[in-house]
Amino acid sequence: MNTLTNLTIDKALDGLKNKEFTSVELTQAHIDMMEKHNNLYAYITETPEIALKQAKASDEKRGTGNEIGILEGIPLAIKDLFCTYDVQTTASSRILEGFKPKYESTVTTNLFNNGAVMLGKTNMDEFAMGSSTTTSYYGNTINPWRRKDDLNQDLVPGGSSGGSASAVSAQLCMGATGTDTGGSIRQPASFCGISGIKPTYGRCSRWGVIAFASSLDQPGCFARSVKDNALILQAMAGHDPKDSTSANKPVPNFAAAIDGNIKGKTIGVPKEYRVDGMPEEILKLWEQGIEWLHDAGAKTVEVSLPHTHYALATYYIIAPAECSSNLARYDGVRYGPRADESDLLDMYEITRAQGFGDEVKRRIMIGTYVLSSGYYDAYYIKAQKVRRLILQDFLKAFETCDALITPTAPSAAFAIGENENDPIKMYLNDVFTVPASLAGLPGMSLPAGVDPQGLPLGLQVIGRPWDEETVFKVAGVIENLANFTARPQILL
Amino acid sequence: MAQMIKGKTGEWEIVVGMEIHAQVIANSKLFSGASTAFGASPNSQVSMVDAAMPGMLPVLNKKCVEQAIRTGLGLNAQINKHSVFARKNYFYPDLPQGYQISQFEHPIIGTGTIEIDLPDGSSKNIGITRLHLEQDAGKSIHDQHPSKSYVDLNRSGCALMEIVSEPDIRGAEEATAYISKIRMILRYLETCDGNMDEGSMRADVNVSMRKPGDELGTRAEIKNVNSVKAVQQAIEYESRRQIDLLENGGTVDQETRLWDPDKMETRSMRSKEEAHDYRYFPDPDLLPLDVSQDWIDEIKKTLPELPDEKKHRFIKELGLSTYDASILISDRQRADYYEEVTEGRDSKMAANWIINELLGILNKNGKTIIDSPISTKQLGGLIDLIANETISGKIAKEVFVEMFISGKNAAVIVEEKGLKQVTDTGAIESLIDKVIAENPDNVAAYKAGKDKLFGFFVGQVMKKSQGKANPAAVNKLLKEKLS
Numbered sequence: 001m002n003t004l005t006n007l008t009i010d011k012a013l014d015g016l017k018n019k020e021f022t023s024v025e026l027t028q029a030h031i032d033m034m035e036k037h038n039n040l041y042a043y044i045t046e047t048p049e050i051a052l053k054q055a056k057a058s059d060e061k062r063g064t065g066n067e068i069g070i071l072e073g074i075p076l077a078i079k080d081l082f083c084t085y086d087v088q089t090t091a092s093s094r095i096l097e098g099f100k101p102k103y104e105s106t107v108t109t110n111l112f113n114n115g116a117v118m119l120g121k122t123n124m125d126e127f128a129m130g131s132s133t134t135t136s137y138y139g140n141t142i143n144p145w146r147r148k149d150d151l152n153q154d155l156v157p158g159g160s161s162g163g164s165a166s167a168v169s170a171q172l173c174m175g176a177t178g179t180d181t182g183g184s185i186r187q188p189a190s191f192c193g194i195s196g197i198k199p200t201y202g203r204c205s206r207w208g209v210i211a212f213a214s215s216l217d218q219p220g221c222f223a224r225s226v227k228d229n230a231l232i233l234q235a236m237a238g239h240d241p242k243d244s245t246s247a248n249k250p251v252p253n254f255a256a257a258i259d260g261n262i263k264g265k266t267i268g269v270p271k272e273y274r275v276d277g278m279p280e281e282i283l284k285l286w287e288q289g290i291e292w293l294h295d296a297g298a299k300t301v302e303v304s305l306p307h308t309h310y311a312l313a314t315y316y317i318i319a320p321a322e323c324s325s326n327l328a329r330y331d332g333v334r335y336g337p338r339a340d341e342s343d344l345l346d347m348y349e350i351t352r353a354q355g356f357g358d359e360v361k362r363r364i365m366i367g368t369y370v371l372s373s374g375y376y377d378a379y380y381i382k383a384q385k386v387r388r389l390i391l392q393d394f395l396k397a398f399e400t401c402d403a404l405i406t407p408t409a410p411s412a413a414f415a416i417g418e419n420e421n422d423p424i425k426m427y428l429n430d431v432f433t434v435p436a437s438l439a440g441l442p443g444m445s446l447p448a449g450v451d452p453q454g455l456p457l458g459l460q461v462i463g464r465p466w467d468e469e470t471v472f473k474v475a476g477v478i479e480n481l482a483n484f485t486a487r488p489q490i491l492l
Numbered sequence: 493m494a495q496m497i498k499g500k501t502g503e504w505e506i507v508v509g510m511e512i513h514a515q516v517i518a519n520s521k522l523f524s525g526a527s528t529a530f531g532a533s534p535n536s537q538v539s540m541v542d543a544a545m546p547g548m549l550p551v552l553n554k555k556c557v558e559q560a561i562r563t564g565l566g567l568n569a570q571i572n573k574h575s576v577f578a579r580k581n582y583f584y585p586d587l588p589q590g591y592q593i594s595q596f597e598h599p600i601i602g603t604g605t606i607e608i609d610l611p612d613g614s615s616k617n618i619g620i621t622r623l624h625l626e627q628d629a630g631k632s633i634h635d636q637h638p639s640k641s642y643v644d645l646n647r648s649g650c651a652l653m654e655i656v657s658e659p660d661i662r663g664a665e666e667a668t669a670y671i672s673k674i675r676m677i678l679r680y681l682e683t684c685d686g687n688m689d690e691g692s693m694r695a696d697v698n699v700s701m702r703k704p705g706d707e708l709g710t711r712a713e714i715k716n717v718n719s720v721k722a723v724q725q726a727i728e729y730e731s732r733r734q735i736d737l738l739e740n741g742g743t744v745d746q747e748t749r750l751w752d753p754d755k756m757e758t759r760s761m762r763s764k765e766e767a768h769d770y771r772y773f774p775d776p777d778l779l780p781l782d783v784s785q786d787w788i789d790e791i792k793k794t795l796p797e798l799p800d801e802k803k804h805r806f807i808k809e810l811g812l813s814t815y816d817a818s819i820l821i822s823d824r825q826r827a828d829y830y831e832e833v834t835e836g837r838d839s840k841m842a843a844n845w846i847i848n849e850l851l852g853i854l855n856k857n858g859k860t861i862i863d864s865p866i867s868t869k870q871l872g873g874l875i876d877l878i879a880n881e882t883i884s885g886k887i888a889k890e891v892f893v894e895m896f897i898s899g900k901n902a903a904v905i906v907e908e909k910g911l912k913q914v915t916d917t918g919a920i921e922s923l924i925d926k927v928i929a930e931n932p933d934n935v936a937a938y939k940a941g942k943d944k945l946f947g948f949f950v951g952q953v954m955k956k957s958q959g960k961a962n963p964a965a966v967n968k969l970l971k972e973k974l975s
Contacts, residue, residue: 083546
């Protein structure tokens with residue numbers, strides 16, 4: 001096992017500080033791993049030259065004794081939804097094939113300013129629409145984990161940020177950015193046995209992040225420990241005047257919140273999340289999680305989120321509505337491939353027909369429908385009202401508790417091809433993550449156990465708006481007690 | 493005063509409502525930092541936001557909001573403290589986002605009223621329905637390449653105010669008065685330059701016909717009406733077209749029509765089947781716009797005196813006619829010019845000199861009051877010479893033309909040319925004696941009762957004085973001598 005890629009960010013920062021190794025060495029170790037496991041297709045674009053250049057600059061900076069960043073010299077992967085200067089940025093879509101932005105997203109700018117090194121751009125569901133990373137034009141990403149009984153069966157890493165999750169899990173990077181619209185960080189984190197956080201909507205800037213559903217999209221991150229996530233989020237977050245929905249709030253020291261002390265805290269257990277047909281092992285894990293919280297001196301209470309049942313339907317109106325408009329700019333006029341047609345309408349239709357995959361088209365059509373005159377009130381307005389009720393459910397619950405604990409996903413990773421022909425079943429993957437997205441709340445998934453096939457399962461901690469600190473605190477305690485040491489087979 | 497049109501079946505009333513798009517005066521665009529200056533080379537003023545690059549987000553330009561509020565106050569309109577930006581979705585190459593950010597259900601400005609001035613000197617109130625802020629589109633250019641079209645995005649994202657009127661306008665005359673008044677108000681407020689030939693103000697005109705007293709008829713919306721003259725022509729054409737249709741058993745389609753200034757006609761732009769469903773919804777990239785009463789009050793304090801207030805003051809306090817006042821207030825510089833000239837002088841005399849002489853000669857020379865070669869002080873000096881009887885009104889006109897050409901002060905010209913009025917009764921009497929001596933027949937005829945000849949004698953005396961004799965003195969002395 002490669003010892004450098006096995007480190008957490010926290011440990012690697014110590015090693016860099018103590019001159020046990022350099023960022024160039026650390027980065028090279030990850031580049032080697034990327035090469036070794038390139039059959040996971042975690043990356044769409046690998047950027048080893050950029051990474052080594054950044055690593056070298058970081059080593060030099062460290063040498064000068066000047067002030068260094070939170071992630072100084074740490075190699076990360078960047079979801080291909082973040083625009084990166086002069087580096088191809090595709091959102092996994094054919095319609096952006098070859099697109100090289102002349103600007104850098106605020107989040108990646110913040111990361112680089114904090115010393116992070118970029119290994120490459122990770123695969124994802126096209127325009128972040130999916131729960132499996134199987135809708136990418138550039139191929140499927142494979143989960144490094146396999147079922148004990150069927151080691152040949154490729155499993156999905158979850159999605160949409162599946163490339164990032166797979167890369168972190170397989171040690172092809174130390175951490176990665178993701179974006180979460182309805183569960184796109186938390187569900188793949190759960191499927192790949194790592195932790196990942198979606199902060200409060202507005203915590204991280206969306207500027208330079210290719211939009212899927214603007215009122216829900218929120219950048220976040222993945223890592224192999226709760227503390228590592230705190231470090232990455234710290235480096236990413238902050239107010240950005242270029243994003244009107246970014247909050248002008250100070251960013252607290254997230255890592256400092258992970259103090260292991262949740263005595264006297266009350267954690268809510270939403271009863272509506274106990275859905276019919278939930279696998280036994282997930283129920284058991286949830287109960288185990290509640291027990292750990294008790295062991296750590298916290299109280300748990302049952303809370304009710306009565307509108308949970310409507311969350312998925314609400315989400316699948318609002319997100320497609322926004323996406324149908326957000327994706328109108330991909331028209332072949334200014335960038336991306338353009339169909340060679342002399343008639344304008346033909347050009348639009350063929351460019352978009354060829355440029356978008358089935359899932360994206362499906363959502364554009366749903367969105368166009370729900371915004372159409374005559375349907376707008378019945379669907380979009382209604383959904384906005386329900387969204388408000390869902391937020392109120394949470395705020396009411398938080399009157400009696402400090403955070404919530406739930407399972408992250410209703411199942412472990414499934415095989416590539418499963419659920420493919422049943423969009424509704426695919427959408428059910430997000431049943432536990434979507435409500436917090438609609439309410440804009442911070443949510444974190446962390447690995448807490450395995451299913452009978454040895455596949456990782458995650459628990460989710462949901463916090464009050466702007467209270468990522470409690471989320472990290474509670475997740476840190478569970479992480480400690482769960483002592484999740486299982487690793488994907490390819491690392492053994 | 494409604495304009496009626498006579499058709500085969502009797503009188504028809506033309507009902508007009510207007511949507512005016514006015515480009516906001518601001519250094520940068522509504523949601524980006526790109527410049528808004530007119531006339532730059534194509535695509536040189538385009539930010540990543542304006543070009544709708546992936547991941548770009550709009551950030552509202554506060555200056556544009558201030559300008560909208562200013563305009564709202566100038567239109568005597570309701571300022572909505574809470575408004576919402578919405579997306580209007582449609583595809584077109586000069587609309588990079590695939591949607592226009594506009595305001596739909598919740599505009600920043602609600603109902604208001606303005607007063608329009610009609611040629612007969614009367615006034616009329618026209619209701620304003622709303623004013624909202626929205627992005628302009630880019631420009632498609634179709635004549636540069638045999639098979640391709642080009643797109644210039646310089647204008648893309650510039651802030652527009654769409655000012656919607658109630659269907660209170662009756663006919664072309666009121667419509668031109670309305671658009672002129674809106675332009676005047678915007679210019680007073682400095683919220684839009686009103687230059688229609690540069691496209692910074694454009695109008696869509698809704699026209700319908702009805703028999704007096706009937707319900708509103710079906711309207712057609714005419715686009716591309718880009719001058720005050722075009723507003724008049726388009727309404728005249730369209731009202732005739734609709735009457736012909738209606739009187740021959742047809743119906744008017746609710747449709748969008750294009751004004752063709754070359755062919756002088758309107759024609760259908762798109763049929764009902766292609767009618768857009770714009771799928772408006774609140775823009776999730778922007779927070780609702782909330783403005784404070786304090787800010788509105790602050791803006792209110794900086795408003796200039798508006799044209800109508802000024803007009804009423806000129807009429808009431810300075811005793812001007814409605815017609816004169818309307819002409820003088822029609823632009824702010826003209827009104828300022830007038831106020832400077834009339835300060836301490838006869839207000840009607842000052843108005844006459846500006847309206848009848850100065851504006852005429854400026855117009856003839858293709859100039860406006862800002863570049864008048866005669867300053868307010870100089871024109872005042874000329875008026876003073878008339879008032880203190882140094883020169884006659886007639887001589888003053890001569891002096892005025894000379895001032896316009898040379899830029900010299902009136903007193904200097906009068907001095908140089910020896911134009912000082914002759915008021916010395918002795919000198920005038922001797923001129924009269926000469927005229928009487930030279931025209932014995934006319935004197936006899938006059939004395940025999942031909943009163944009309946008096947004018948002839950005045951003319952002769954003035955001629956002999958080279959126009960310099962004081963006319964009142966000539967009249968008086970002549971009467972005495974001939975009696």
